[in-house]
Amino acid sequence: MTERTLPPGPPSGRRGPRTVLLRGGAVYSPADPFATAMLVEGEHVAWVGSDGAAEAYADLADEIVELDGALVTPAFVDAHVHATSAGLALTGLDLTGSPSLAAALAAVTAFVAAQEETGGVLIGHGWDETGWPEGRPPTLAELDEAAGGAAVYLSRTDVHSALATGALRALTEGLADRPGHSADGPLTRDAHHAVRRTALAHLTPEQRRRAQRATLARAAELGIGALHECAGPEISSEQDLAALLDLAAAGDGPEVFGYWGEAGGVETARRLGAVGAGGDLFVDGALGSHTACLHTPYADADHTGTSYLTAEQVADHVAACTEAGLQAGFHAIGDAAITAVLDGVRAAGERVGADRVKALRHRVEHAEALDEKSVAAFAELGLTASVQPAFDAAWGGPDGMYAQRLGAERAAALNPFAALLRAGVPLAFGSDAPVTPLDPWGTVRAAAFHRTPEHRISVRAAFTAHTRGGWRAIGRDQDGVLVPGAVASYAIWAADELVVQAPDSRVAGWSTDPRSGTPGLPDLTPGRPLPACLRTVVRGRTVHRAAE
Structure with a gap:
């Protein structure tokens, strides 16, 4: 990939926003599945199309980026x-x-x-x-x-x-x-x-800043343009969230959208500038620590885990958030915890109006132990599933930690991404870093090659959940795509041949048939190298550029 900044032309009165033309690559855009060029004006995408048509914009550009075959996609969102x-x-x-x-x-x-x-x-x-x-x-x-x-x-x-x-x-x-x-x-x-x-x-302010900068820098290196920070009194502090939002506002890295996970914390969330009173508002714990709350005991322990919130407390929080016009959210992993959330959200709807509750797209983080009934309830209640496919990659399968904790049959039912998509439940992908590392393409691969085959989804659907899905989860449906008028947050990738997953297979059957009219993505078959990020741009600002 090469670039050149053009010399300024003669004075012509008032100048518009800085203009960048990218050409000679592959642009992943629903506006044109065969796009090879893109024009950015200031913070927004102005045009996508072919290299031939891009010649009309060359003289108008302040900078031309020769992609040399590289792939341009929306930047990832880690939710x-x-x-x-x-x-x-x-x-x-x-x-x-x-x-x-x-x-x-x-x-x-x-x-x-x-x-x-x-x-x-x-x-x-x-x-x-x-x-x-x-x-x-x-x-x-x-x-x-x-x-x-x-x-x-x-x-x-x-x-x-x-x-x-x-x-x-x-x-x-x-x-x-x-x-x-x-x-x-x-x-x-x-x-x-x-x-x-x-x-x-006991962290000093400088230790905190250094850690937060390291995360933002690493995210930018991986093509991540936005992060959802899940803060709260049990996971961090008000000072920690405020410092992170201030750091992100300086504009040197990805955007950060904060969640404050405290029951009854509506006013605190507003004061901190959070987009929701949720995130890691714990209804239960985690399977590995035997604290996820289950209906039946663990296979390797004689108890059912830990419950932190009842359905009534969930209802109180959802009702308060809905009255305030603020998104609520809960950490719920075990089936009993998920039942408490669903019962609570439904009860809140009976108090303040089901349509009002549904309109705010309240979130459930992790949402691992779902059955057919609970998946249907997610759709009914308008809930967003904020999930982490890397959990399955790390702990799924017949010999993994999940099977140790639950037995093979219950473990195989965890993280049913395909069922959620079929039911129309919005998915937003994240890492829960540091639980699993920031790794967006690895996350897409984990969803497409789920250890339980019936839970697999297409690479395209997984990519959408890790880009546009993160924006939809905060109510910004227009973002996360490269179309004229959209925010210019994108990444440029060195990738092998682009492919389209055949509709009749979730594992094999890759297709490059141009008649499909579907833009291609990298082949993420396990064992193949993941794409390398050459540049990350957030709202028209370059926040990462790979060394030559």
Whole structure:
């Protein structure tokens, strides 16, 4: 890909917005499935079409980008992130992929030894005992020995339980009296929330800024033009969300849209400038930590998980948000938690009007354990499913963590993306970073090659859920496509041959037949390299450019 900035022409009075012409590639646009060029004026797409027709605009452009065969698509939207925690994983101790308990403890020791300053709390993320040969997390004594007395917080991969050294536990008031406390093992429920608040409270403003910048920069490198930050009192803080929104407003990276997940938090959400009072408003926890709330017990534990909100509390929150004209949203993974959400949303509709509730497109985050009845209820109630296909890639399949927790039959029913689409339920894809990493093309691949074949969706549908779906989830139906008048947030990719998935197969049968009239996307068959991002543009501003 090459570019050239044209010299200014003679004065001609008032100039319009800066104009960029892209040509000589493939433009993924519903306006023209065979488009090879695009004109951008200021923050908006002005035209898409052929290279031949683009010649009429060449003399008007301030810059011409020769795509040299590259692909131009709408920028991705990651509809569920935790920017500070994700950035801390990027810049700090990342235990994701540690092959054993011993390796994880060695990494803790090396991380503590590498710190230039003593004091404060050290934060890490990503351990997962289900894949370790030891089959267990470390004891408190083992962790304290590895940390050498330092205060260390280590969130599990699902961020619904954590390890905390004795030094950090001592900083957390009343920890031993909180539900979920363990004297020797991981902390869950309220004990985990308390120790996480303590750890995050010890971050300096500069540590927070560095972490948030790392997340925004990484997102831009991956062709992500917008993020939905799912904040709340149990997951971050008001100060954290305010700092992130201020940083994003400076305009050096992706756009950020904040959610504040607090029951009764309508006024707080408005004061913070959040687009909704939802996100990680917990109805339950996570399967890996045995805290997702189920109708029947876990296969590997004699309980049904944890419930944080009742259907009545859900109804109160949805009714309050609806009266305020603000989108609500809930974290719900287990089938019992999803039932509570559906019952609560339906009850709210009876109070304030079903049409008013439906119009706001209230969200459910994760929404993993769905059956046919609950999928139909999502459609009936106008709910948006904000889901993470990488969860299935990481923990699905007959030998994965889901099967360990639920048994193979129940595990195979999780994350039914195809059923949701067939029912007309809007999908918005995200990563839940740092739970799974920012990886948009990997997310599209995970949905198209779901470990349970009947849940697979086409690459095109998955791509739409990770682009336009994120915009629709915040009520901006016009964005996320490259058509005249749309916001110019796009990415340029080095990709292999573009293909269109044949309608009669979800796995094989790729087609490049131009008679389909469908724009092509990269072949995401597992094992093939994912596209590399050459440039990311947000509202006409370049926020990432790959090194030559």
